[in-house]
Amino acid sequence: MNIDNYLAANEANWNDRAGLHAARDGSGYGVGRYIDDRTALSDVVEFDRQLLGDIAGLSAVHLQCHIGTDTISLARLGANVTGLDFSAASIAEATQLARDTGDSVQFVQSDVHRALDALPAGSFDLVYTGIGALCWLPSARAWAAVVSDLLAPGGALHLREAHPILWAMDESLTDDLFLRHPYFEHAEPLEWDDTETYVPTATPLTATKTYEWNHSLGEIVTALIESGLRIELLIEHESVPWEALPGQMTLGTDGEWRLTERSGVAPLSYTLRAVKPA
Template sequence: MDYLAINKANWDERAPAHAASAMYGLDRFADPAHLSDIVRFDLPLLGDVTGLRGVHLQCHIGTDTVSLARLGARMTGLDLSPASLKEARRLAEAAGADVDFHEADVHDAVDVLGAGRFDLVYTGIGALCWLPDVARWARVVAGLLRPGGRLFVREGHPMLMTLGDDLRPHYPYFETDEPIVEEDAGTYTGDGTEFASRTTHCWDHGLGETITGLLAAGMRLTGLVEHDSVPWNALPGHMTADDQGEWRLTDRPGALAATFTLQAVKEG
């Protein structure tokens, strides 16, 4: 079985549990002003997206996609998991958000959605680790954007992704040919749900590899900010949450870059 089938089975099983979890808080979208914690964090760097034609790659259950639509963007969401998209469509309908969702592997996004159609490509937390080749992803991003269109991505920092429970590097910082294969009965929402599809295949990508891939695809880097927080308990027992749902190292939070926000524009 290939990595796509393995990961798809895992996400299909996670999706209903995530939709019911307090972490995603789908019930809070009953308030028409509510935005996901992640998009609310992004706002100072994201800026005004009113009227932009946007696509959210690897959109999962759509909380960030719907939030971007509430900010005035004309949003499309794409994900490989039909169970995730079922929850996303249900959320968008309940929230009164006009979002167009498509089921596809992210690498097929240009074929499915069309080339050069978007002003904004948005990729949220926890997306790039599921892709084996970050340069290939960068070419997809460039293919979707019109000249002058913008990429916005906030992602787990590759240094964070190397760390094990003992805060020592256990996983490769750089992209590898072979995946990191993990077995986990639960999920990051921490609600105790156990799944039958426990295997995942993932990859880390060095910051330089991600930037180089985007430059090679014809993108121009316009911003790179590193943050000391991450929106899930990435290192259980070592992190403390703030009232915005961001987690930092309890001891010396400034010692670790936990996430980064990268922005780039397609050269025209």
């Protein structure tokens, strides 16, 4: 298979996930809380709220926004937000959710690599990328170049992402931590075939094949530096917002999962901030 085939399979999978994640029956992302409580924020945005700082009035773009829960959360903190995603079904669900909540958010369908065809270059004060996004992209350098091109001078990237150490672990082995998958970026992706997603859904997936790429922390940081950005902050966390290693994690009151027996042994996620010099 070539790269287009990999990405097409991933797009079909995310189109399949979108309606299940956006269900109004309490399953999926539990989106009813954003409709019922107009101040509710996603757990991912809430976790990083202090690190985000004051974003009121900023022009922001949320790359790989999926059904828009983080996007709406950024708007509720005062940003003027556009969400971008390659999945037509995700964009449709995000648009409907914003209508239902009454939040003013724009959504655009586009592959990240072609974001500059859909959005004006150099016009965003904030580029936001949330958890579980970079593993769907084959090249950290190509992604970083898009981020840099979207940012206005003085603008910043805010990235909260699963740690590449976590992506390298074998989640199917539940009695300890095992590094089994590539830590560094490879041209050939890992292939998965799974009827389940990472949140409870009413029905199984039908488009089950996906392809993922890991990118080391050094590769991500270097790619951003080479694209002209200055790294201002990099914090590694011992938690992640889903049960990434089933049977080995405990859910905290903050909505984050941590290792039960080996807490602190390995980083599970990180927050990075990079600025485009004025």
